Amino acid sequence: MPEVLESITPGTLRGEAVLVAGAGITGRAVLAALAPLGARTTLTDDSASALTSYARQGVAVIDPGDAVERMSDFGLVVTSPGFPPTAPVLAAAAAAGVPIWGDVELAWRLDQSGRFGPPRQWLVVTGTNGKTTTTSMLYAMLQAAGRRAVLCGNIGEPVLDLLDQPADVLAVELSSFQLHWAPSLRPDAGVVLNVAEDHLDWHGSMQAYVQAKARALTGRIAVGGLDDPRAAGLLKAAPAPMRVGFRLGEPGPGEVGVRDGAIVDRAFGDALVLAATDTIPVAGPVGVLDALAAACLARAVDVPASAIADALATFRVGRHRAEVVAVDDGITYVDDSKATNPHAAQASISAYPRVVWVAGGLFKGASADELVAAIASRLVGVVLIGQDRIVVGNALSRHAPDVPVVELVTGEDSGVREKADSFGSGVTYVTRVVEVGDRPTAQAVMTAVVDAARDLARSGDTVLLAPAGASFDQFSGYGHRGDSFAAAVRAIVG
Numbered sequence: 001m002p003e004v005l006e007s008i009t010p011g012t013l014r015g016e017a018v019l020v021a022g023a024g025i026t027g028r029a030v031l032a033a034l035a036p037l038g039a040r041t042t043l044t045d046d047s048a049s050a051l052t053s054y055a056r057q058g059v060a061v062i063d064p065g066d067a068v069e070r071m072s073d074f075g076l077v078v079t080s081p082g083f084p085p086t087a088p089v090l091a092a093a094a095a096a097g098v099p100i101w102g103d104v105e106l107a108w109r110l111d112q113s114g115r116f117g118p119p120r121q122w123l124v125v126t127g128t129n130g131k132t133t134t135t136s137m138l139y140a141m142l143q144a145a146g147r148r149a150v151l152c153g154n155i156g157e158p159v160l161d162l163l164d165q166p167a168d169v170l171a172v173e174l175s176s177f178q179l180h181w182a183p184s185l186r187p188d189a190g191v192v193l194n195v196a197e198d199h200l201d202w203h204g205s206m207q208a209y210v211q212a213k214a215r216a217l218t219g220r221i222a223v224g225g226l227d228d229p230r231a232a233g234l235l236k237a238a239p240a241p242m243r244v245g246f247r248l249g250e251p252g253p254g255e256v257g258v259r260d261g262a263i264v265d266r267a268f269g270d271a272l273v274l275a276a277t278d279t280i281p282v283a284g285p286v287g288v289l290d291a292l293a294a295a296c297l298a299r300a301v302d303v304p305a306s307a308i309a310d311a312l313a314t315f316r317v318g319r320h321r322a323e324v325v326a327v328d329d330g331i332t333y334v335d336d337s338k339a340t341n342p343h344a345a346q347a348s349i350s351a352y353p354r355v356v357w358v359a360g361g362l363f364k365g366a367s368a369d370e371l372v373a374a375i376a377s378r379l380v381g382v383v384l385i386g387q388d389r390i391v392v393g394n395a396l397s398r399h400a401p402d403v404p405v406v407e408l409v410t411g412e413d414s415g416v417r418e419k420a421d422s423f424g425s426g427v428t429y430v431t432r433v434v435e436v437g438d439r440p441t442a443q444a445v446m447t448a449v450v451d452a453a454r455d456l457a458r459s460g461d462t463v464l465l466a467p468a469g470a471s472f473d474q475f476s477g478y479g480h481r482g483d484s485f486a487a488a489v490r491a492i493v494g
Helices: 025-037 048-056 064-069 088-096 103-112 131-144 176-180 206-217 229-237 284-300 305-314 342-349 369-378 389-399 411-415 442-456 478-493
Strands: 017-021 040-044 076-079 100-102 121-126 149-153 169-173 189-192 221-225 242-246 255-259 262-265 272-276 323-328 331-335 355-360 379-385 405-410 429-434 462-468
Touching: 017 025, 017 088, 025 040, 025 103, 040 048, 040 064, 064 088, 076 088, 076 103, 088 100, 100 103, 100 176, 103 176, 121 131, 121 206, 121 284, 131 149, 131 169, 131 284, 131 305, 176 206, 189 206, 189 229, 189 284, 206 221, 206 229, 221 229, 221 284, 229 242, 242 284, 255 284, 262 284, 272 284, 272 305, 284 305, 284 342, 323 478, 331 478, 342 355, 342 369, 342 462, 355 369, 355 389, 355 442, 369 379, 369 389, 379 389, 379 442, 389 405, 405 442, 442 462, 442 478, 462 478
Parallel strands: 017 040, 017 076, 076 100, 121 169, 121 189, 149 169, 189 221, 221 242, 242 255, 331 462, 355 379, 355 462, 379 405, 405 429
Antiparallel strands: 255 262, 262 272, 323 331
8 A cells, every 4th residue: 555545544634635536426425525524625527517517516626637737736536436547637646646545445434534433344245247136135134133234335325425324334335446446445344256357448457357356355354256266266365364255066164155955154153054045036046146145244244044044035136137027928038237248148148048148238348259158058049239249249150150140230330230241151140220310219229129039039938138248338327228128028028
């Protein structure tokens, strides 16, 4: 940890010039948290309209270009997690030796300072996939045990907004972005569920992405998924005094696993049965893994087995996470729009024997080859959408050449994707142009998706929206994408 970072504490921020990077939800929370500390804040953002709006409210604002030029005027930068290290403002801060905190770093330091009473127990969940479900399960376990707990972080409200709430435990979902900008975080217990290619465009390399995830394992208890090689490696190298692994198989000493259809804890005392796996309401092995991870963190703060069992029995999966939309003519339509990277899509598809896969979007530098090779035997058809659909199409041509593919071409692409060998000679596909005016609407895209998928599916099949890519090329977010899919399904199949 750089010495300059340690020299700044919440108590020394009075009168300090602090640059807040990001005018969204996180930026608002940061401004609100810094105001009582007496810091002199200035807000910057790439959106001129956002800065104008804040300026009208009396907030000091600065254009990013001017902030770069005047970086030496600031003693600290607090950034929203969406800003990568290469962002000009943050690169300038690093070059000038100005410390950079994320909102989670600020929240951690405020909590540890005792400003809101005794510091909470932080239970941190990260991983490429399964973070939200695991954190939600953990929160349900804490509630079932009667613990005063708060659900926060990447899952919903910023931690900063909830520090004044009466709580003893924080169930915190953290992304790799948030962890990157939280160098002093030392959670009471933290888990890395899994690590696969994602957000390489933000981090710049797989190594940097993995290192960010590893920050969840620097506290008192480190927890890692032993069935995932990278997560297992991070756990082995973790500096935490206590390390706990979880696996789908029989647990060894110091592990939580599955024996005779039950989750068994061999890490926090004598072997103890926590819950039956058939009560977990999330399809496939991924649901069991999420429950195992949540149970590890719950046991780390002495949640009893009865509370863990009760929480899992009554747990409900969140929206757009393997959510069954409809069943018609023996075909099941499932919205797993939250599967925004190849690793998540693989876990989703693996829960079903025969799948018409709706895939595509923004792949953020990730490859689709490993994914397609792993799930090729389950595919009975594929519908491709979005900016990086060719990434999936080319992988299909290499690893699943006999699977029929429907590529939905929109807008400017409609004139260039019309050859039958676009994905290689082995792939059969049909081009459908979806246009409403100059630009196709989200609903028009999904109506065409469901039409195409229904043509490919037969009774017993699952039409699965698990895109393996982010949604911002055609939709406002994964929720908008999932809602558009569900609306199209209901309109077409009733």
